[in-house]
Amino acid sequence: MATEEERNAEPQKYYQVKTLKKSLDLLEYFTIEHPEWSISELSRASSLYKSNIFNILYTFMLCGYIEKIEGTEKYRLGKKFLDKAHIVHSNLTNFDLIHRALLELARSIPEIIYFGILNNFDVMYIDAAVPENRYITKSVIGMTAPAYCTGIGKALLSACKPEIVDKLLQTKLSPFTPQTITDPAKLKKELIKIRERGYSIDDREHSNNVKCVAIPIFDRNGNLYGAISASGPSSNFSQDVIEKYVDIIQYTARQIQPHL
Amino acid sequence: MATEEERNAEPQKYYQVKTLKKSLDLLEYFTIEHPEWSISELSRASSLYKSNIFNILYTFMLCGYIEKIEGTEKYRLGKKFLDKAHIVHSNLTNFDLIHRALLELARSIPEIIYFGILNNFDVMYIDAAVPENRYITKSVIGMTAPAYCTGIGKALLSACKPEIVDKLLQTKLSPFTPQTITDPAKLKKELIKIRERGYSIDDREHSNNVKCVAIPIFDRNGNLYGAISASGPSSNFSQDVIEKYVDIIQYTARQIQPHL
């Protein structure tokens, strides 16, 4: 007879390499908010033995995925991730076409222009362009945000496979601002509306005082490719302005889509 | 008595997690030139068993480090690397200061402006800025090139710890163009010269017809922080122009260095 533990256990995936899984899970402790960890800290947080963590970090370090910070006993993620990210980035076909499109949009629209794709339930920002006289203070590539409360995210959700949306609607939609849509039924309606009119608006749903308008981009076969947005202070985004931006972005979209 | 195999073997690092090492080594097969691999291809290339690779890729896939390409039996690196690269990137202190500096330089200098750091014997490009009316066609972040034949690389080598240069000089300096410095003694002299005058020139040593001028950047304590370069068609870089660019970049460097 099965013990309680056995019954409660996840179905044993015999084809999962536990050592590897454990090691990769350890990397998740290294976040933007907490990028540096000592062996003892990791040991306490993960309830793995110090010697075990030492071995794993040592191996990651051999391969460049972890670096020891000079002069301290702390570790952080290594530059190898930049190297690998460069390869992932270059896998995205027609990156240069998108990049040029963003730069051109940034000349017509005095707001930050983003390109993003769907990664699970998150938007992942892949590229951005900034108009003259504006700056982006943090790096964009690899930045993520929940899809359900961002302009690009909602544009992507409105155009992606229904299964993904169905699954998302079963998760908790946490509020980021008072404007965040947290009711699944309301979000579903919103996505249908976006699908019909062809663009999404993020009205301070992720950050206070930030508004955003986004349009999904498809490849020549009609498959969802990504989404482009213009994003800035909410005071800049009256309904008139939004419609103007939609026209501009849609014009660009029509130009590049046959080449994707 | 030790067998031949035992004597020839690497000193057994007992604290290296072999399964993890092997798995990470597998990721190295996924390059820009060959980004997509099937299980059988990897099996032949690595001489690991198919079932073994299947397990490893499955586990990487669970964590987002590997993706299966839809409709095919091929795998490639996953978006998790972008996520992690974002964290590595944000670890670089004062990124926004550097970014603004590059943008300003791109307004005074009509060439591509790069910022890079030393990663082993390679330059890793971290950020770039492009003047109006110019484009960068490939993504910059995470891009690497050998240090000994690039402007930023030589600037960094001229200012880094002597041990690193000594080790580099023992490796083979492969030529990329007829201009590449492949003689260790000549490179050593060149680095001394660069150190004395404070800037480096890459005269078509990495790419034909591409010239580049670079200067090292130090933090407020005088530690090497990175290097900034201007890079473009060799015909644009006469000695006069180079000296002008050096002045401009050095002026910017003097402004930001106290804040690094």
Next chain:
DNA sequence: GAACAGCGTTCTGAATAATAGAACAAATCA
């Protein structure tokens, strides 16, 4: 259309590798 060759995937137990836990020196703190 039968035989073959390739693929990804499933399964198992012999053999390997991982790691718990003790022990260490060195640094830090009280």
Next chain:
DNA sequence: TGATTTGTTCTATTATTCAGAACGCTGTTC
């Protein structure tokens, strides 16, 4: 000074890995 806490070394036991066979599928060859 003694008490903690740190990273690191070491090894025996145990848990995990993975070689190798087998399977079902797809596409190709004769």
